[in-house]
Amino acid sequence: MTVSRVVNGSVSVRPATRRRVERAMRDLAYIPNRAARSLVVNKLGVLALVIPDISNPFFPLLARGAEAAARAAGYTVILGNTDEEFDKEDAYLRAVCALRVDGVLLAPSGHRSRESLDLLARQHIPVVLIDRDVEGVPRDVVRGESRRSARLLTDHLIQHGHRRIGLITGPADISTARERERGFRDALHDHDLEVPPGFARRAPYTREGGHRAGCDLLSSPDRPTAVVTANNFLGFGLIDAARELGIGVPEDLAIVTFDDVEIVTDAPFFTCAAQPAEAMGRTAVERLIARLGGDESPMRETVLHTQVLIRRSCGCDGAPPLPL
Amino acid sequence: MTVSRVVNGSVSVRPATRRRVERAMRDLAYIPNRAARSLVVNKLGVLALVIPDISNPFFPLLARGAEAAARAAGYTVILGNTDEEFDKEDAYLRAVCALRVDGVLLAPSGHRSRESLDLLARQHIPVVLIDRDVEGVPRDVVRGESRRSARLLTDHLIQHGHRRIGLITGPADISTARERERGFRDALHDHDLEVPPGFARRAPYTREGGHRAGCDLLSSPDRPTAVVTANNFLGFGLIDAARELGIGVPEDLAIVTFDDVEIVTDAPFFTCAAQPAEAMGRTAVERLIARLGGDESPMRETVLHTQVLIRRSCGCDGAPPLPL
DNA sequence: CTGAAAGCGCTTACAG
DNA sequence: CTGAAAGCGCTTACAG
Numbered sequence: 001m002t003v004s005r006v007v008n009g010s011v012s013v014r015p016a017t018r019r020r021v022e023r024a025m026r027d028l029a030y031i032p033n034r035a036a037r038s039l040v041v042n043k044l045g046v047l048a049l050v051i052p053d054i055s056n057p058f059f060p061l062l063a064r065g066a067e068a069a070a071r072a073a074g075y076t077v078i079l080g081n082t083d084e085e086f087d088k089e090d091a092y093l094r095a096v097c098a099l100r101v102d103g104v105l106l107a108p109s110g111h112r113s114r115e116s117l118d119l120l121a122r123q124h125i126p127v128v129l130i131d132r133d134v135e136g137v138p139r140d141v142v143r144g145e146s147r148r149s150a151r152l153l154t155d156h157l158i159q160h161g162h163r164r165i166g167l168i169t170g171p172a173d174i175s176t177a178r179e180r181e182r183g184f185r186d187a188l189h190d191h192d193l194e195v196p197p198g199f200a201r202r203a204p205y206t207r208e209g210g211h212r213a214g215c216d217l218l219s220s221p222d223r224p225t226a227v228v229t230a231n232n233f234l235g236f237g238l239i240d241a242a243r244e245l246g247i248g249v250p251e252d253l254a255i256v257t258f259d260d261v262e263i264v265t266d267a268p269f270f271t272c273a274a275q276p277a278e279a280m281g282r283t284a285v286e287r288l289i290a291r292l293g294g295d296e297s298p299m300r301e302t303v304l305h306t307q308v309l310i311r312r313s314c315g316c317d318g319a320p321p322l323p324l
Numbered sequence: 325m326t327v328s329r330v331v332n333g334s335v336s337v338r339p340a341t342r343r344r345v346e347r348a349m350r351d352l353a354y355i356p357n358r359a360a361r362s363l364v365v366n367k368l369g370v371l372a373l374v375i376p377d378i379s380n381p382f383f384p385l386l387a388r389g390a391e392a393a394a395r396a397a398g399y400t401v402i403l404g405n406t407d408e409e410f411d412k413e414d415a416y417l418r419a420v421c422a423l424r425v426d427g428v429l430l431a432p433s434g435h436r437s438r439e440s441l442d443l444l445a446r447q448h449i450p451v452v453l454i455d456r457d458v459e460g461v462p463r464d465v466v467r468g469e470s471r472r473s474a475r476l477l478t479d480h481l482i483q484h485g486h487r488r489i490g491l492i493t494g495p496a497d498i499s500t501a502r503e504r505e506r507g508f509r510d511a512l513h514d515h516d517l518e519v520p521p522g523f524a525r526r527a528p529y530t531r532e533g534g535h536r537a538g539c540d541l542l543s544s545p546d547r548p549t550a551v552v553t554a555n556n557f558l559g560f561g562l563i564d565a566a567r568e569l570g571i572g573v574p575e576d577l578a579i580v581t582f583d584d585v586e587i588v589t590d591a592p593f594f595t596c597a598a599q600p601a602e603a604m605g606r607t608a609v610e611r612l613i614a615r616l617g618g619d620e621s622p623m624r625e626t627v628l629h630t631q632v633l634i635r636r637s638c639g640c641d642g643a644p645p646l647p648l
Numbered sequence: 649c650t651g652a653a654a655g656c657g658c659t660t661a662c663a664g
Numbered sequence: 665c666t667g668a669a670a671g672c673g674c675t676t677a678c679a680g
Contacts, residue, residue, distance in 0.1 A: 004659060005666085014665060029446040034422040035359035035368065036657035039672040044359065046423070054384045054391075057588060064378050067405055071412075076419040079403035081391055088395075095400040098358040099370070122353040207587070232588055239590045249590075263531070264381060264556055265589040266563045266573075328675060329650085338649060360673035363656040 007032055038100060047075045047288060048096040048104040049130075049281075050089060053205070054081040056233060057261040058277050059107070062130065065281030066105060073289050075102070084205065086112040090119075097123045103288045105281075107131045111173035126291040130284045131275075133175040138299040140291065142284040145306040146176050146258075149273035150183025150228065151190075152308050153256040156271070157226040158191050160254060160315050166199040166224035168213045168234045177202065180230040180258065199224055203234060210237020218245050218253070226254035226314075232261045235270055235313075250315040260309055271314040275306045331356055362424060371399045371612060372420040372428040373454075373605075374413060377529070378405040380557060381585040382601050383431070386454065389605030390429060397613050399426070408529065410436040414443075421447045427612045429605075431455045435497035450615040454608045455599075457499040462623040464615065466608040469630040470500050470582075473597035474507025474552065475514075476632050477580040480595070481550040482515050484578060484639050490523040490548035492537045492558045501526065504554040504582065523548055527558060534561020542569050542577070550578035550638075556585045559594055559637075574639040584633055595638040599630045 005013050006021045013021075024030070038044040047070050051059040067077045078101065080092035089109045093116050096104060103126045106116060113134050120127045129141040157165055167184045170177030181200065188195060201217060203209030210233055217224060218241055229235040235257035239249055247253050260274035283302055310316050329337050330345045337345075348354070362368040371394050375383040391401045402425065404416035413433045417440050420428060427450045430440060437458050444451045453465040481489055491508045494501030505524065512519060525541060527533030534557055541548060542565055553559040559581035563573055571577050584598035607626055634640050 008659085017666080029443075031418065031421045031447060033363075033424055033657050034419075035362050035424055036672090037659075038359050039357075039363070039657080039674090040659045042672085044423075045419075054388050055381070055587065057379070057381055057384075060378045060381075060384045063403075064405060067378075071415070076402070076404070076416070076423075078400070079387075080400070081388060091395070092400070094355065095358075095369075097355045099368075099400075100357055100359055119353075123355060236588060236590060243591075261588050263379065264560060264585050266560060266593055267567075269590055332675085341649080357673050360656090361675075363658090363673080364675045366656085 042100075044100055044102055045075055046078055046099070046101045047285065048078045048080060048092075048101045050080045050082060050092055050104060050106045052082050052084045052089075052107050052109050054079075056205075056231075057263065058232065058259045058275070061261075061277035062107075062281040065278030066285045067281070068278075069282040069285035069289075073285070075285075075289070082109050084109050086110060086115075089113065089116055093119055097125060101125065103127065103292055105130050105284050105288060108134050108174075110171065126288060128284050128288045128291070130280060131176065133301075135175070140287050140299050140301075142280055142287060142302045142304065143176075144273075144275035144280065145303055146179035147183040147186070149258070149275075149306045149308060150180040150230070151187045152183075153258075153271070153273055154184045154187035154228050155190070156308070156310070156314060157228070157254055157256060158187065158193070160226070162224075162226040162254060163193060164196065164199075164222070164224045164226070165193070166201070166217050166227040167195070167230075168201050168203055168210060168217065168227060168238060169230040170202065170205045170234070172202060174205070176258075177205075177230055180228075184228050196222070196224075203237075205231050205233055207233045207237040207240065210234035211240045212237070214238035214241030215245070218242060218247060224253075226256075229255065229257040232257060232259040232270070232272075235272075250313050254315045255313045257313070268311055269313050270309075271311045271316065272309055273306050274309050276304050280304055366424075368424055368426055369399055370402055370423070370425045371609065372402045372404060372416075372425045374404045374406060374416055374428060374430045376406050376408045376413075376431050376433050378403075380529070380555075381587060382556065382583045382599070385585075385601035386431075386605040389602030390609045391605070392602075393606040393609035393613075397609070399609075399613070406433050408433050410434060410439075413437065413440055417443055421449060425449065426616055427451065429454050429608050429612060432458050432498075434495065450612060452608050452612045452615070454604060455500065457625075459499070464611050464623050464625075466604055466611060466626045466628065467500075468597075468599035468604065469627055470503035471507040471510070473582070473599075473630045473632060474504040474554070475511045476507075477595070477597055478508045478511035478552050479514070480632070480634070480638060481552070481578055481580060482511065482517070484550070486548075486550040486578060487517060488520065488523075488546070488548045488550070489517070490525070490541050490551040491519070491554075492525050492527055492534055492541065492551060492562060493554040494526065494529045494558070496526060498529070500582075501529075501554055504552075508552050520546070527561075529555050529557055531557045531561040531564065534558035535564045536561070538562035538565030539569070542566060542571060548577075550580075553579065553581040556581060556583040556594070556596075559596075574637050578639045579637045581637070592635055593637050594633075595635045595640065596633055597630050598633050600628050604628055
């Protein structure tokens with residue numbers, strides 16, 4: 001029909017005809033079928049965003065940024081939650097492949113996510129990694145500054161006079177967990193400090209994970225006087241452990257952590273590295289859309305500046321000394 | 325092709341042929357195009373979930389429940405965030421209509437959402453309302469117990485001895501805001517208490533909204549000794565206001581609120597009505613899927629039990645008296 | 649058991 | 665400026 005022409009505003013259509021068509025469309029409440037359209041133009045106008053934990057406020061914030069940018073460019077965002085499980089990641093990715101989405105933003109759940117990248121590559125669907133990197137092939141990735149921030153946070157504890165500093169980081173197959181551990185070790189190394197045996201621990205990025213690791217870390221008589229945790233849930237889990245063991249924070253134990261997600265708290269407590277979640281989402285969408293537009297420049301790693309926020313969990317009180 | 329037959333497992337295919345087809349599919353990493361399929365079977369396998377505020381942890385929790393139930397039934401969930409703006413709701417809904425999703429779960433942004441329901445009805449897309457109701461036409465809706473919970477929370481403050489009790493609820497065109505106000509008034513009425521002028525206030529469901537309304541409420545010399553807030557952000561905003569004015573919580577001001585979202589806090593503080601967010605998402609998806617399966621029973625309102633959690637913001641200390 | 653035809657709702661050249 | 669034809673990737677009867 002010539003309907004298509006008026007819908008897409010292409011070529012010229014006689015005003016009278018256009019009016020007739022528009023009237024009919026209105027009367028029928030006609031909305032063109034995008035799936036059918038996609039079959040011929042090979043574009044759906046949909047981007048998929050795959051995140052590992054929707055109950056971690058960091059990711060919804062990221063999603064909000066992504067969605068705003070996508071909407072501005074005329075795309076709709078499909079959100080998928082993997083619960084840090086590769087099988088769910090895989091299932092979701094297969095579904096969006098079947099839908100022929102235009103591109104995907106992926107925060108990989110772990111080392112098996114390399115398979116996800118292969119899957120997407122075989123379907124020729126562009127992907128940009130977000131928050132977490134997958135080593136191996138070069139990829140477009142938009143992430144926060146993990147290593148440097150971890151070093152700054154650890155350094156801040158050292159400035160406070162701490163010498164026995166512990167670490168709770170995430171699973172080894174998640175890049176942020178590795179990078180944050182590196183930053184931690186960088187800082188100790190700068191000051192010729194050692195990591196006593198058992199002081200660097202790994203746990204799932206959950207409150208329960210932080211609680212378990214925290215109990216292990218704190219129940220030794222030679223326990224650390226300060227701990228760096230690699231994400232917000234780990235930090236809260238550590239506090240839970242400290243409370244159970246009657247260890248006061250920050251008096252008896254200083255804590256610094258990652259991600260500022262205390263939107264729903266009466267008084268934010270954590271000294272932390274606040275990654276710009278919304279900007280990460282926005283930036284990643286922009287990268288993806290550039291690829292969709294035919295950008296063939298080399299794969300690009302975009303590292304967003306991460307601010308260190310000094311609050312109370314490190315032992316600072318009110319005005320920060322900010323030796324950073 | 326006979327490929328379709330092996331993909332869909334229909335009719336019998338000679339094992340040898342089946343094997344050949346499967347082999348070819350594997351070699352080509354073939355994934356059938358669902359959009360094309362949907363054109364003929366009139367099913368996409370996608371459900372849309374439209375929420376008003378992704379940065380409010382209540383909704384991601386709800387989304388997680390919805391997604392789990394949808395996945396179990398073989399559906400993929402598309403998530404859309406409206407920021408409480410009808411225009412974004414409308415844009416998103418039009419996009420999912422164009423995609424021909426099978427059904428939608430909608431937490432309406434306000435009174436204009438009636439137009440959304442009309443839109444969906446004209447496209448013959450089943451919808452179930454979630455968390456918030458839209459009065460007028462009967463609808464499938466899955467929501468929490470607002471009125472009764474608000475009454476219980478208010479009653480609890482009265483048990484504490486409070487007589488001058490204020491309210492900060494949400495916008496009048498959101499059903500939860502109205503219902504919570506009703507519950508609040510129910511409780512006062514039960515005890516022959518009055519609502520002094522200016523004691524019942526409305527504000528957007530944001531921390532800033534709670535802050536503003538809180539300042540208004542607390543700056544009078546005759547200020548309330550206790551306040552009920554209708555959502556978590558309002559509660560935190562009120563605390564912000566109290567802190568600025570040097571009013572101690574709960575010593576000088578008791579607060580009770582809605583939604584238990586303090587996953588990321590060192591020590592949950594709010595006495596609150598904890599709506600079962602995940603169960604709401606799950607239940608709503610089940611309702612929607614029943615409709616998709618041809619369920620033509622009368623429209624149904626499902627009200628999920630909401631638990632009142634006694635904590636510290638009301639003035640209780642440790643073990644709750646629980647006169648509820 | 650398996651192939652050829654028709655059609656789902658669109659768009660893209662191609663004629664008129 | 666506008667209609668008729670062909671085709672996007674699938675599935676559904678219909679023949680063989």
